[in-house]
Amino acid sequence: MYKKSTQNYYRLYRCSKKQCKNCPGFSACALDLGTVRINASAYYPSFYRNSQKVGTSDYLRIMRLRRIWAEGTFAVLKREHKLNKIQKRGLQKAMEECLLSAIALNLKRLIKAV
Structure with a gap:
């Protein structure tokens, strides 16, 4: 229960x-x-199911893609958008700051692609 x-x-x-x-x-x-x-x-239960997948080919492929996309994005946000330390107080304002930084990064990538 x-x-x-x-x-x-x-x-x-x-x-x-x-x-x-x-x-x-x-x-x-x-x-x-x-x-x-x-x-x-x-x-x-979810943690246990996921731990059973460690070492499989699907797991290794997904972790490789995560390293390429997610970890690199977080590194850029921390380095270029000052997200290594949140400037605002409160959960909502901190989330707002992270979302605005992500939007700015996506706009930069969009402009670079066009």
Whole structure:
């Protein structure tokens, strides 16, 4: 069962404290009324599926394309558009600054292509 905590989703396992007290990770778990709440990411199934693809030919091809397109773009944005340090405060304004920088970079590429 997934429940929403303050920031992330977590899995709620219902078991007695007697079953868990010999577990080495017991100190990291949260104790509720007679149950043990294990702080685990709700996205672990997706993470596990993706980790199975590491090393395959499709994975290596996609990572090569990522290196060419995404990493190079981030390097240019950091170097030429001063995105190594966000100038604005707040999540919305920071996102706005990143989007405006991306728009400027795309316009530069469009002009260069034409």
